[in-house]
Amino acid sequence: MTGEEILGLVQSAGLDAAVEPSAGLGAAGAVAVTVTVPAGNWLALLTLARDRLGCDFFDWLSGVDEAEAGVAVLAHVYSLAGRHHLLLRTVPAGGQPRAGGQPRAGGQPRLPTATGVYRGAAWHERETGEMFGVIFDGHPGPGPLLLPDEFEGHPLRKDFPLAARAAQEWPGAREPGEPAGPGQPVRGRRRAVPPGVPEGWPAG
Amino acid sequence: MSTELPARSRGVIGLLEENCTVCMLCARECPDWCIYIESHKEPTPAEPGAERRAGAAGAAGAAGAERRPGVAGAEARRGVAGAAGAEARRGAAGAAGAEPRRGGRQVRNALDRFAIDFSLCMYCGICIEVCPYDALFWSPEFSYAETDIRELTHERGRLRDWMWTVPPPPAHDPGAPVAREVQAVYGPGGPPGVSDPGLSGS
Amino acid sequence: MYRTSGGPCRFTPSSRAGRYPGAVAAVDLPLPRAGRPAGLPVVVDAGRGCALWICDAGLACCAVEVAAALSRLDPGLAEGTAEVNVFVVAGTVTDKLAPLVLAAYQQVPEPKFVLSFGACSNSGGPYWDSYCVTKGVDQLIPVDVYVPGCPPRPEALLAGLDLVLQRAPA
Numbered sequence: 020m021t022g023e024e025i026l027g028l029v030q031s032a033g034l035d036a037a038v039e040p041s042a043g044l045g046a047a048g049a050v051a052v053t054v055t056v057p058a059g060n061w062l063a064l065l066t067l068a069r070d071r072l073g074c075d076f077f078d079w080l081s082g083v084d085e086a087e088a089g090v091a092v093l094a095h096v097y098s099l100a101g102r103h104h105l106l107l108r109t110v111p112a113g114g115q116p117r118a119g120g121q122p123r124a125g126g127q128p129r130l131p132t133a134t135g136v137y138r139g140a141a142w143h144e145r146e147t148g149e150m151f152g153v154i155f156d157g158h159p160g161p162g163p164l165l166l167p168d169e170f171e172g173h174p175l176r177k178d179f180p181l182a183a184r185a186a187q188e189w190p191g192a193r194e195p196g197e198p199a200g201p202g203q204p205v206r207g208r209r210r211a212v213p214p215g216v217p218e219g220w221p222a223g
Numbered sequence: 224m225s226t227e228l229p230a231r232s233r234g235v236i237g238l239l240e241e242n243c244t245v246c247m248l249c250a251r252e253c254p255d256w257c258i259y260i261e262s263h264k265e266p267t268p269a270e271p272g273a274e275r276r277a278g279a280a281g282a283a284g285a286a287g288a289e290r291r292p293g294v295a296g297a298e299a300r301r302g303v304a305g306a307a308g309a310e311a312r313r314g315a316a317g318a319a320g321a322e323p324r325r326g327g328r329q330v331r332n333a334l335d336r337f338a339i340d341f342s343l344c345m346y347c348g349i350c351i352e353v354c355p356y357d358a359l360f361w362s363p364e365f366s367y368a369e370t371d372i373r374e375l376t377h378e379r380g381r382l383r384d385w386m387w388t389v390p391p392p393p394a395h396d397p398g399a400p401v402a403r404e405v406q407a408v409y410g411p412g413g414p415p416g417v418s419d420p421g422l423s424g425s
Numbered sequence: 426m427y428r429t430s431g432g433p434c435r436f437t438p439s440s441r442a443g444r445y446p447g448a449v450a451a452v453d454l455p456l457p458r459a460g461r462p463a464g465l466p467v468v469v470d471a472g473r474g475c476a477l478w479i480c481d482a483g484l485a486c487c488a489v490e491v492a493a494a495l496s497r498l499d500p501g502l503a504e505g506t507a508e509v510n511v512f513v514v515a516g517t518v519t520d521k522l523a524p525l526v527l528a529a530y531q532q533v534p535e536p537k538f539v540l541s542f543g544a545c546s547n548s549g550g551p552y553w554d555s556y557c558v559t560k561g562v563d564q565l566i567p568v569d570v571y572v573p574g575c576p577p578r579p580e581a582l583l584a585g586l587d588l589v590l591q592r593a594p595a
Binding site: 256344369372 | 544547548549550551553561563568569570571572573574575577578580581584585588592
């Protein structure tokens with residue numbers, strides 16, 4: 020199936036979809052298309068991909084923390100007969116940061132589960148739920164998959180820094196020739212921050 | 224037990240302290256944060272000829288020269304904050320006394336501690352690749368298991384001992400491209416008259 | 426759990442899982458028992474009248490190197506030899522799997538020694554900053570020998586077992 024045929028079928032379904040070619044998905048020269056729909060049409064898009072677009076192979080479902088835009092949920096499906104890739108994308112409500120850039124500690128994006136359309140999405144949704152905090156309504160067996168039960172927080176969100184990198188003293192923080200000693204500023208230059216730690220974290 | 228190891232095997236890292244200028248690049252680039260470097264600044268001893276030249280440059284500069292050794296020593300004791308002020312003063316004194324800067328009162332980094340924690344090390348080799356002065360080398364030794372995990376942090380002395388196990392760089396494979404440092408001198412074809420420019424050695 | 430060469434490794438769902446919170450299954454390890462026929466894994470005749478029973482918790486990539494090392498050893502159990510059990514932890518210990526590793530260690534009979542194989546089980550290794558990795562298996566169980574490497578060579582495991590032998594009761 021060519022990109023134009025996919026575009027026609029998607030637009031004719033009336034899902035308010037935005038279609039664009041995907042970069043880097045599949046082999047060079049393969050047909051790969053990203054389809055973005057509002058969260059309300061998520062199940063309809065999945066059903067369209069499976070039934071009308073011939074995407075019978077469910078590859079993965081995961082999330083992308085897009086900071087201001089919220090947490091996007093993506094699913095990669097593939098058609099074995101038509102040999103085309105589809106990256107299905109939606110941004111459920113509730114994942115946007117609060118006004119003023121405050122961390123969205125209370126935000127819980129919700130989306131209906133894809134397991135009714137693709138059974139293989141079960142474990143993927145469990146992982147996306149624990150890593151990004153997305154709630155999938157109707158999931159047959161929700162619960163943490165990879166994280167221990169007593170884990171708090173959603174690690175793959177951008178506002179979840181790695182605690183070890185902030186707590187541990189970075190050996191590279193010293194300037195060459197600076198003798199060992201507690202926190203000496205070097206000629207007024209701002210202290211280098213190790214990679215992976217946001218500026219000014221932890222607060223206070 | 225003897226094992227046939229392939230060339231460029233990554234067993235342990237050796238440090239050639241003489242090449243190290245304490246630029247801290249290895250400690251900064253290490254993804255595991257397992258290289259611990261401590262150092263201080265100290266003035267390099269002036270060359271004997273430069274001392275005479277500096278002294279003869281002018282009696283007007285004599286006062287500055289006398290002031291400078293004391294300043295440099297105090298700077299080493301006081302640490303970095305002192306160094307900042309001392310260098311400013313040194314620059315002013317040099318300008319006032321018209322002293323040549325070369326040959327006297329240069330400051331270098333002196334290594335106090337260089338340790339690699341091999342319980343954390345993942346043997347990626349980034350430290351060896353990034354070192355601009357070739358102070359770190361791969362050695363194929365692999366049997367250094369310990370019963371105490373603190374013994375797996377190797378200090379300067381032990382890292383120097385690993386240097387004696389570093390093999391000479393292996394010959395390039397036949398048909399390999401010319402090494403970049405050789406290309407810089409001879410161009411892409413390598414040295415003239417060498418049939419296989421990929422082979423190392425003459 | 427990595428399957429050592431030879432004997433079976435059966436998962437028993439839920440019968441013993443309640444003892445260890447978070448455990449999803451209890452694991453029956455091919456541990457030495459009286460009457461076990463010769464040839465089952467993995468016995469090393471250490472040559473000093475001592476045989477090592479090696480139980481390998483192969484959690485990640487280091488398991489491949491341990492497998493390579495163990496495949497080069499000759500299994501065998503001479504009569505009248507002293508037996509020493511070595512619990513080898515090879516691979517990253519995640520927080521989710523930590524209770525199972527502890528449970529497996531507790532099932533190994535005495536006299537037992539623990540050999541930590543590779544950077545991940547020594548100290549967390551490349552995942553020292555991860556949110557779900559136990560920074561070294563010595564946070565769970567006492568470790569006797571640490572073998573550094575990422576992964577260490579199979580020969581490094583044999584060198585580590587030599588160190589264990591030095592500590593084993595003569």
